[in-house]
Amino acid sequence: MVANNGWFASLKNWVFNVLKEAVSYSIADESVRIVQVTDPHLFADPEAQLLGVNTSKSLAAVLNTIRAVNYPAHLMLATGDLSQDYSPESYRHFVTAVAPLNLPCHYLPGNHDDPRIMFLHMQGERVFGQQRVLIGKWQILMLDSTVRGKPGGHMGESQFELIEQAVAAHPEHHTLLVMHHNPILVNCAWLDQHCMDNGTEFLRRVAQYPQIKALLWGHVHQQLDTHYDGPHGMLQLMATPSTCIQFKPQSPYFALDVLQPGYRLLELKADGSISTNVYRVPGNLFSPDKDSSGY
Numbered sequence: 548m549v550a551n552n553g554w555f556a557s558l559k560n561w562v563f564n565v566l567k568e569a570v571s572y573s574i575a576d577e578s579v580r581i582v583q584v585t586d587p588h589l590f591a592d593p594e595a596q597l598l599g600v601n602t603s604k605s606l607a608a609v610l611n612t613i614r615a616v617n618y619p620a621h622l623m624l625a626t627g628d629l630s631q632d633y634s635p636e637s638y639r640h641f642v643t644a645v646a647p648l649n650l651p652c653h654y655l656p657g658n659h660d661d662p663r664i665m666f667l668h669m670q671g672e673r674v675f676g677q678q679r680v681l682i683g684k685w686q687i688l689m690l691d692s693t694v695r696g697k698p699g700g701h702m703g704e705s706q707f708e709l710i711e712q713a714v715a716a717h718p719e720h721h722t723l724l725v726m727h728h729n730p731i732l733v734n735c736a737w738l739d740q741h742c743m744d745n746g747t748e749f750l751r752r753v754a755q756y757p758q759i760k761a762l763l764w765g766h767v768h769q770q771l772d773t774h775y776d777g778p779h780g781m782l783q784l785m786a787t788p789s790t791c792i793q794f795k796p797q798s799p800y801f802a803l804d805v806l807q808p809g810y811r812l813l814e815l816k817a818d819g820s821i822s823t824n825v826y827r828v829p830g831n832l833f834s835p836d837k838d839s840s841g842y
C-alpha cells in the first residue's frame with residue numbers, strides 16, 4: 548500500500564513537473580498567429596449529438612472553414628470541454644480531427660473534461676498539455692480553472708504561482724493568459740452561476756503585472772470582446788464561441804442561439820497589442836433543438 552502510494556505520488560509529481568515545463572518556438576515573423584477552438588464536447592460515438600447538434604460534424608465543419616481561409620497560424624489553442632462524455636475515444640477523436648491542420652496544438656481542461664484521461668489520451672507528436680508556451684515576443688500561459696466535479700471554476704493559488712514564476716522568468720515577454728472559465732460575468736444568470744468564482748480577485752491580481760496584456764477563454768459558448776482597465780493600462784478580454792452549440796447572449800434562463808459554430812483567430816503583435824476576430828461556419832447547417840432546457 549505504502550509502496551503503491553509512493554509510486555503514485557512520484558508519477559503525479561512527474562506529470563505536474565512535465566506540465567510546468569515551457570514549450571518554446573522560434574519564429575521568423577514579428578507577430579504570433581493563433582487559431583483558438585473551444586468547447587467541442589465530443590463523444591466516443593461520432594454519431595452522438597448534443598441538443599441536436601452532431602458535435603463531431605460541427606468540429607469538422609469549423610476545422611474545414613479554418614483550412615479554407617489559409618490563415619498562416621503558428622499554433623492552435625484548445626480551451627477545454629473537448630469531451631462531453633470523458634471517454635478516451637473523445638480525446639483521440641479530437642487529436643485525429645485537428646491533425647490535418649498541421650499545427651502544434653496546446654490544450655487545457657474544461658469542466659466537462661477529466662484532466663487525467665485527457666492527458667493520457669491527448670497523444671500526438673505536436674499535442675501539448677504543458678502550461679507555458681514561449682513564442683516570438685510572447686509568453687502564453689495555459690491555466691487550469693477547473694474544480695473537480697463542478698461546472699463552475701476557480702483560479703487556485705498554484706495557478707497564481709505559475710503566473711508569478713513565468714512572468715519573473717521572462718519579464719521581457721508580453722503575456723497572454725488562457726483558461727476555460729470566464730472571470731467576468733456574461734449577463735446570463737443561468738450560466739454566470741458557473742463562472743470563475745474568484746474572477747474579480749483574479750483580474751485585480753493579474754492586472755498588477757505590466758507584461759499581462761490579455762485574457763482568453765471558452766466555456767460561455769458565445770463571443771465576447773471587452774477590456775479591463777488595470778493600473779498598467781487596458782487588458783483585452785476575449786471569449787470565443789463553441790465549435791458546437793451556442794448559448795444565447797443576455798438570457799437569464801437557458802437558451803440556445805441560432806448562430807453557427809465558430810472559432811477565433813488572433814495576431815499577437817510584437818508591441819504587445821492584439822488583433823482578433825471571431826468567425827463562424829458559413830450557411831445554416833447546424834440547428835440545435837431550440838426547446839431543450841439544458842444538458
Ligand SMILES: Nc1ncnc2c1ncn2[C@@H]1O[C@@H]2COP(=O)(O)O[C@H]2[C@H]1O
Nearest residue numbers: 628658659698737741766801840841842
Ligand atoms: N439549464 C441549465 N441550467 C444551469 N446549468 C446548466 C443547464 N444546462 C447545462 N448546464 C451546465 O452549464 C454549463 C455551461 O457550459 P458547459 O459547456 O460547461 O456545460 C453546461 C452544463 O454543465
Ligand SMILES: [Fe+2]
Nearest residue numbers: 586628657766
Ligand atoms: Fe462547454
